Amino acid sequence: MKVTILLGLVVLIFIISCGTSNKIETLKPEADLAAPILYDKEISYLNIPISMKLKDLAFQTNTILNGLIYEDKNLEGDDLMLKVWKQAPIEITDENGKIKVVLPLKIWAKVRYGSTVLGMDLYDTRELNFNGVATLLGEAKFNNWKLSAKTTVQSVVWKESPSVTIAGKSMPITYLVNPAMKYFKPTIEKKIDAAISESLNFQSNVLDALETVTKPVNVNESYDTWFKMKPIGLNATEAVLKKDVVSMNLELACFMETLIGKPLNDTFNRDEIQLKQVAKTKDQFSASLIVVSPFLKASEIITKNFQGQEFGSGSKKVTIQKVDLWHKDGKVVIALTMQGSLNGTVYLSGIPKYNKEEELIYFDDLNYVLDTKSKLMKTANWLAQGLILKKIQAYTSYSIKPEMETAKTQMEQYLKNYSPAKGIVINGKVDPIIIKNIQLTNQAMVVTLNATGKVALKIDGLQ
Template sequence: MKFTVLLVFIIAFIVVSCGSSKKIETLKPVADLANPIMYDKEISYLNIPVSIKLKDLAYQTNTILKGLIYEDAILEDDNLMIKVWKQAPIEITDDKGKIKVVLPLKVWLKVRYGSNVFGMDLYDTRELNFNGVATLIGEAKFTNWQLSAKSNVQSVVWKESPSITIAGKSVPITYLVNPAMNYFKSTIEQKIDAAIVKSLNFQDNVLDALEEITKPVCVNESYDTWFKLKPISINATEAILKQDVVSMNLELACFMETFIGKPFEDTFNRDEIQLKQVSKTKDQFLASLIVVSPYLKASEIITKNFHGQEFTSGSKKITVEKVNLWHKNGKVVIALTMKGSLNGTIYLSGIPKYNIDEELIYFDDLKYVLETKSTLMKTANWLAQGIILKKIATYTKYSIKPELEVAKTQMEYYLKNYSPAKGIVINGNLAPIVIKNIQLTDQALVATISTTGKVALKIDGLQ
């Protein structure tokens, strides 16, 4: 009887022992110091052909140049007072590659005529109004952020010859009007050039737009993904006028980044953005975009991969409850917190690489950390076997396809009839996105992706 009770007790002890969980203690690899995220960046070059229709240039010029444009209020110096108004809208057209400006004029004159006889002033004055048209020709120039015409008055044609009636006779006064034209022409040229410069001052518009897009933008709330652009400089070619369209190329050099988790905002300094005049720009843009995946975010995603997965060997089974990642000596440490036949945390390490076909980041040469392997060999050899490790490796793969799609969608958004303002339209196309390299930092895994494409900006119907 005593033997039977003892036998039952031993069998029960063995069964309980075999079915209970074991607690393992493994040495945790110490993470590298958590310094700020630092990684190599590649400059993106966004080539933007710009075309401006002359009718839009005329529209803007007419809104600026209004009313009185010239006045000579002194009579005594040349026996002439004159006021000149813009009478009707200005027309701007292409004249063999030059800007032709036709300016309808309304002129008021006050003329003094007569002579001084024996010390007596025998003068009289007359006032008259007449109309004319001034024609100016200018070269389209783009310098220092501004489009200018460098206009010169070619002719002023009066609808009627300037004259006054004395004693019933028409007396031409062209000899009085023409000397004043030298001053008149110079003023008109300056007024027209100033209006064109003011109507298309790129600096404020471009810098305002750049300041806006340097602010981090959340492009995918589900993945907490943010896009950030940091401009460096802008190159511009000379303006070319052809078939009533002014064309030039702008090339923006910048850094482009996508963060998982909101990045820090940089203070935008307008004075740091340089405009350089160049003879030629690239015929397409090259975009190198940084995708920053903090280990904390990657840990959360991989933890979800393990949800509901069981790893078995005979009667032994475990599930992974939590995953943590960090950087150590050029590799990524993967900490798996488990429960089941074995309770505790084990540590693996591997080198992240990108599988272009599956669009996944995987960990090459994935192994148990040396101290972890030694512990498993002593207490849970079944878990140390390669077949279990291969199964685990399957769930440590990390997809950045959503981030790539977000990056592509974000760029394409600005390339499909994007209109930042009325009359301005941007169109373009992208080549497939390619992963160039993966870098490890103390806080994050950083992937550099690149793409090429073309983009064009047209100004049509500007208001």
């Protein structure tokens, strides 16, 4: 009887001992002292070829230039008063690489004619209405955000000869009207040049667009991921006119970042963005995108990877309740808070790297830190085994292929017949996005992505 009771107690103690969790207390590797997140940034160059048909330039110019364009209210000196209107839409075409402007004119003239006889002034005045066509020619230049034509009047052709009827006879007055041309030619030239310049003034539109893109954008709410762009300069080539199309290249230099956790808004200073004239720009865009993953946010994401996962050998199992990451001596420390057959926190360390073939970020040379490893060998050797460590390592690795494909797809949506406004069409292509490197700071992992491709903006059919 006593033997049976004793045997029962032994079995009970064995069962209890097997069902009781061990607790492990390990030394925590202290993080490096906190410091600002500093990392190497690479400038991205977004090259945007722009082409605009002259018919659209004419459309914009006609919208701006209307009605009375010249007026002379004084008869003295030249015996002539003039009013000149734009009579019909302006036509703008290409003539041997120059801008040719054809401007239909409507002219009202008040003419004073006669002579002085025997000391008496024998003068009369007549009001005339007649039509003509002015032809201007100019070079297309792009500077200070604007396209300038610098036109000069080449000729004014009258549809009918200006004349008055005196004593039943038609008397030409071109001898009065033609000399007056020297007065209103410069005015017409200035009005045409100003209208063309206003038609293609990029400054306000470009700066408005840049101010919009500098505001952080939430690109993934689940992971609290934000995209941020900071423009630092803008280059432009000279405008080229060929076959009724004005072409030029804009090139934006900027920093691009993706941060986990909303970044602070930087105040956009429009005055800091200067347009620089250059002879040539790159033939494609090259975007270096910085992905900043603070350890605190990365810990939350990797913790989600471990949810519902068990690790163990035989009847001994643990689940990961929490994951913390920080930087220590050029490596990332991964703290795993466990519950199950072993309670407590164990510490691993490794170097984050990128596997191009499998397109995932993993921790190379991942292993328990020395104090953790020695204590596991004494209390939970089964957890220190390489097989379990490999399983744990798999959950600390994560593929970024879906994110890269999503980023590429989103970019391509804006590069396939994308029309932000009527008459403006954007087309292009993106090459595969690649990871260039991973940097470690005291507070974050910083991944640099690189994307290349081509994009073009065409203006055709403005309304």
